Amino acid sequence: MAPAKLSPRAQSALVWAVYAVGLAPALWTFWLGASNQLGADPVKTFERFLGLWTIRFLILTLAITPLRDLGLFNGLRYRRALGLLAFYYAALHFLTYAVLDQTMVLSAIVADVVKRPFITFGMIALTLLVPLAVTSNNASIRRLGSRWSSLHRLVYPVAALGALHYSMAVKVLGAEQYIHIGLLVLLLAYRIARPRLMEAKRQKRRAAA
Amino acid sequence: AALKTVPSPYRLDEELTPRESVTTYNNFYEFGTDKGDPAANSGTFKPMPWTVEVGGMVAKPKTFGLEDLMKAYPIEERIYRMRCVEAWSMVIPWNGFPLASLLKAVEPLGSAKYVAFESVVRPEEMPGQTGGFQPLPWPYVEGLRLDEAMHPLTLLAVGLYGETLPNQNGAPIRLVVPWKYGFKGIKSIVKITLTDKQPPSTWNILAPQEYGFYSNVNPAVDHPRWSQATERRIGTGGFFGTSRVDTLPFNGYADDVASLYAGMDLKANF
Numbered sequence: 001m002a003p004a005k006l007s008p009r010a011q012s013a014l015v016w017a018v019y020a021v022g023l024a025p026a027l028w029t030f031w032l033g034a035s036n037q038l039g040a041d042p043v044k045t046f047e048r049f050l051g052l053w054t055i056r057f058l059i060l061t062l063a064i065t066p067l068r069d070l071g072l073f074n075g076l077r078y079r080r081a082l083g084l085l086a087f088y089y090a091a092l093h094f095l096t097y098a099v100l101d102q103t104m105v106l107s108a109i110v111a112d113v114v115k116r117p118f119i120t121f122g123m124i125a126l127t128l129l130v131p132l133a134v135t136s137n138n139a140s141i142r143r144l145g146s147r148w149s150s151l152h153r154l155v156y157p158v159a160a161l162g163a164l165h166y167s168m169a170v171k172v173l174g175a176e177q178y179i180h181i182g183l184l185v186l187l188l189a190y191r192i193a194r195p196r197l198m199e200a201k202r203q204k205r206r207a208a209a
Numbered sequence: 210a211a212l213k214t215v216p217s218p219y220r221l222d223e224e225l226t227p228r229e230s231v232t233t234y235n236n237f238y239e240f241g242t243d244k245g246d247p248a249a250n251s252g253t254f255k256p257m258p259w260t261v262e263v264g265g266m267v268a269k270p271k272t273f274g275l276e277d278l279m280k281a282y283p284i285e286e287r288i289y290r291m292r293c294v295e296a297w298s299m300v301i302p303w304n305g306f307p308l309a310s311l312l313k314a315v316e317p318l319g320s321a322k323y324v325a326f327e328s329v330v331r332p333e334e335m336p337g338q339t340g341g342f343q344p345l346p347w348p349y350v351e352g353l354r355l356d357e358a359m360h361p362l363t364l365l366a367v368g369l370y371g372e373t374l375p376n377q378n379g380a381p382i383r384l385v386v387p388w389k390y391g392f393k394g395i396k397s398i399v400k401i402t403l404t405d406k407q408p409p410s411t412w413n414i415l416a417p418q419e420y421g422f423y424s425n426v427n428p429a430v431d432h433p434r435w436s437q438a439t440e441r442r443i444g445t446g447g448f449f450g451t452s453r454v455d456t457l458p459f460n461g462y463a464d465d466v467a468s469l470y471a472g473m474d475l476k477a478n479f
Contacts, residue, residue: 036447039245040226040234041297043441043451101441103453108436116434168434171295172344172415174242 011077018078022085025053026092043100050093055166055180057086058159062187069197080136083155087133090126090162118168125161128154156191159184212304212368217285219362221461225288226299228370230443235377236293237396238344239328239335246337247377254334256373256380256397265325265402268316275381279367281314282306286371287364287385292426292460294390294412297441303385304368309359317355317403324358325408326351326384327400345411351395352408352422353386354469362387362465365398388462390424421479425470426460430479 006014029049033042061082067073102108112119132152134140141148163184167177237247240254257275264270284304292298312324328349332338338347357363364385367374374380379396386393392412402408412420419433428438437456444450459466470478 033448036445036450038447040230040443041244041441041451042447044297046448100448100451108439111436115431118434172238172242174344175342178342 015078015081018081019085022057022081023088026050026089043096047093047096047101050089050096051166051169052176052180054086054089054093055162055184057082057089058155058162059180059183059187061086061155062159062184062191065194066187066190069194084133084136087129090129094123094126118165121161121168122165125158125165128158128161132158156188159188210373212284212371212373214286214304214368214371215283217287219285219287219289221288221290221300223288223290223300224444225302226443227445230445231299231301231369232375232377234443236295236392237337237377237379239337239347239349239397240377241337242344248375250336251376254331254376254380256376259381259399261382261398261401263311263315263401265404266318266321267403268318269314271315273311275367278306278311278365278382282310284367285364289362289364289385289387290460291385291387291391291394292440292456294392294420294424294432294437296432296435296437296439296456297443298454298456299443302370303364303366304371305364305366305382305385307361308363308365308384309361311365311401312358312403315403320405321403322355322405323403323408324353324355325400325402325404326353326395326398327402328395329397329399345415348399349395349411350408351384351393351410353393354407355403356469357386357466360466360469362462388425388459388466390420390426392420393424423470423475423478425466425475425479426456427458427475427479428456429458430476 029038029046032038033046036042038045061079064075064079064082067075098104098109102112113123114120132154135144135148135151144151163181167173167181170177233248234244235247236244237251240247240250259275260272261275261278262270262272284306286302286304288300288302290298291301308324328347329335330338330348337344353363364387366379366383366385367381369375369378374383379394382398383396384394384398393410407422410420410422412424413422426437431437439453440456442452442454444452457463
């Protein structure tokens with residue numbers, strides 16, 4: 001499929017639209033919670049909601065490459081926005097836990113992070129996302145050169161830790177967990193198989209030529 | 210339907226959790242694992258007619274019709290704290306009668322040491338019991354030691370807020386043990402069996418390191434994945450109406466029940 005020809009201005013507008021649409025669920029749900037329209041346990045509901053959307057944006061970020069490889073959709077220009085949205089949701093998820101849920105009782109937060117493996121994994125994943133978010137600008141890409149790509153492979157352990165954190169946070173695994181974690185596992189497995197797939201594709205092209 | 214109730218001395222003097230919250234935020238996996246699922250998916254459940262089979266080590270085993278039970282025992286209103294193992298809590302006005310009344314009627318034998326409970330299995334009316342992602346083995350089962358079951362605080366609830374139990378809260382009859390975590394309060398009971406062996410309990414079968422047989426509310430024993438020292442008191446007003454309060458030993462009922470566990474290591478027997 002040939003990529004649609006868009007003016008630079010339209011391209012940039014589309015990227016901003018991804019940010020706007022991506023942040024809308026968080027803003028809307030925060031409003032619901034603040035105005036008592038989020039059910040009996042709004043703090044927990046919001047916390048879970050933000051965690052789930054972190055996973056969703058990680059899935060979308062990791063889906064860009066395989067979709068492009070398969071010739072289905074070239075979304076490379078949206079990848080930075082999707083990755084940053086994953087970081088924003090992860091940060092909001094942690095803030096909601098720390099401020100609204102644990103009411104900023106530092107001892108309780110530290111005890112959770114140290115004693116409870118699923119929270120430890122989540123905390124490591126969020127920490128690993130920080131350098132990725134900080135270096136997600138064009139200046140960093142230029143400055144870091146090839147090291148930038150190596151650094152941003154951290155998104156794979158982040159996704160694995162996120163999947164682990166999510167699966168351990170619930171009392172029982174249900175359809176929602178199987179679908180989201182299944183997609184993450186599939187996308188990570190694709191990264192392992194990708195070099196071989198690409199090689200096969202190249203050989204086929206050479207044979208045809 | 211409205212219930213005719215009599216007053217009871219067990220009336221906690223704390224602000225009640227709104228009925229709306231009590232009936233829309235439920236763990237009742239037979240109707241789905243989301244807290245909103247029981248209210249959303251229990252419309253087709255038919256709680257009437259209903260019978261409860263009481264047997265095992267008793268002199269007079271009997272299957273009781275629910276309407277007969279509600280006529281036989283005065284329905285008391287009791288305001289209890291409800292502490293969920295997930296570290297949230299409510300204050301609920303239950304309507305019911307002591308489990309002890311029912312057990313005395315069937316005359317437990319001297320050999321009986323425990324009471325086993327079983328929930329209903331009706332896949333055609335309970336969507337959580339069908340399909341590919343069934344979270345628990347059915348039926349849901351629970352158990353108490355006989356002295357816990359005979360304790361005057363232990364209630365068989367048939368209503369809340371002065372009306373018959375909504376389906377999502379365990380209609381038509383459920384257990385309420387206010388000093389234990391909420392999951393001990395087995396819902397939609399069809400069978401009660403007195404036995405000499407500690408009966409199996411669903412969450413203990415599923416994750417024995419997380420949920421013990423006793424499951425007494427204890428701020429000093431953490432759940433492996435979260436602290437039990439404090440709890441979110443479900444209230445109103447959105448984010449800013451939820452408060453975090455200290456969890457009390459035996460959920461605040463220590464004066465009534467701590468003696469049941471004299472000499473027991475409550476960290477080992479969690």
